[in-house]
Amino acid sequence: MAHESDIAELSTVRAQVEDLIRRVLAVAEHYDDQEDSAVAADLFSAERSLLAARRQLDRATAHLS
Secondary structure, X not given: OHXXXXXXXXXXXXXXXXXXXXXHHHHHHHHXXXXXXXXXXXXXXXXXXXXXXXXXXXXXXXXXX
């Protein structure tokens, strides 16, 4: 029973991470064509970190399933 609630919680967290990925990527793409590419570079780095977090959440969820 505890596994089911933990899986549900991780699913919610994963959805939030997905939303953050989309939002960060949208801002990064806005700055990608700008002169200040450092902003875009930092945001693309943040996106990669969020993608890694999503993969780790998926692995943790798989262990509970």
